[in-house]
Amino acid sequence: MELPLIILLTTQVILPIFFLLWLWLPQPADRLGWLMRVVYGACYFAFIAIIGRWDFLSTVLVIALPVIFLVSALLAYRRVRHRPWSRSTAIMRTHGFTAAMAVFFLALTARALSGYGYQETAVELEFPLTAGTYYIGQGGSATSINYHHTDRSQRYALDIVALNPFGARAAGIMPTNLADYVVYDRAVKSPCTGVAISTHDGVGDNRISETNTQDPAGNYIILACGTARVLLAHLRKGSIAVQGGELVTAGETLGRVGNSGNSSEPHLHMHAYLGGTLDYSAGEGVPMTFDSRFLVRGSTVTIP
Template sequence: MQGFSFHDKPVEFAFPLKDGTYYVAHGGNSSIINYHNTNRAQQYALDLVKLNSFGTRANGLYPTELTKYAIFQDTVYSPCTGKVINAINSFPDLIPPETDRQHPAGNYVLIACDRVEILVAHLMSGSIVVNQGEFVSVNQPIAQVGNSGNTTEPHLHIHARQENSGETILDGTGVPMTFSGRFLLRNSLVY
């Protein structure tokens, strides 16, 4: 049952996507259902995709056109009120199955909230509308979903860590997240 429980005190965030039905492709505190789990910072990370009106994440099987993925270009909203620690906006959106392993997060926004830092990654090139040092409010639009970095298809990666616990954006000590009180797992749906 490890995948369905968490030991640290979770932090409540606003769900960062609001325009449809979203699906947790990877998530939950077990490496069996969440491949991020072997990484200490990302043990509670979520990969979010969107389901279209046919209940699938894309039109066609692994299409190469990014716009065929339901989530591509969806607005990403700040999951908390806080301050932007860093925002990277210049990596290209890649055509599947091309990936960028040198820059795993691709374009990202890292926000310092109340004693935690939260990362949203694989954002669309040029879509980020907040800058380093800027204060953001919860639910404020900050970017659009893209396909930059080490990603096999357009999706939103999100994880939280303890403040100042990592040298790089992908290090640190992961913190469990809840959204409207829910701890999301692989296959969870969010409307």
């Protein structure tokens, strides 16, 4: 089992189950013990709700798990409501570690939430995919929710996948068939009216979990959208429908989602930058908004 999958299962399945069971076993000695467990668990659930990749399992769990935790906490309180507030004569020694961990996860949550805004002037675009429900796997202005943010030109990049009716990006956690990923082969639309200043085709799709670092963007299109340049990357081989220098209109089909380049599974990568012109790695990344909405990890977009 690959390390990212182990981390995902640990943080989004095993630890939530632990916090649910910990409300009951071992039974708290007093009401303060119950409260500390609830606060610690609540801080963890807040953290994982923000930074988790829920499209691997189901986006329904983002709401379901906190609700289950809240109900479980209330039921667990019924067992200790008649107990004294605290039986410990050394509260910090008894509950200090739990309190410290709660503060730790609360701080991590605050840090991730700092990525929900931006200071630069954003470029307003149209969402580049067809009808369906989409999930932002990487996005925002903090590295904890967008690993692209460390790259100057990709600071506000988005990695976009599509969701099935169960809120998952694929039929299974990590299927090996590209067609099992909902976003695969979806039509990619132009997010603006402008010029396709550069295109690149001919790079084959990768197998799942394999990447092509020699052609990082794979098959791609660079658009001139006013003063900004927009990269649409990891497209399917042979699907690009425009050539460099062609005028494009917003909503025009430009290609189809693939898994080419430095991509371990099908998704659409896009980022906007100033300068750099044809070199998508040399410009200065700028925020993108869609109907004035700044998208971050966990955001969903439904196109009717």
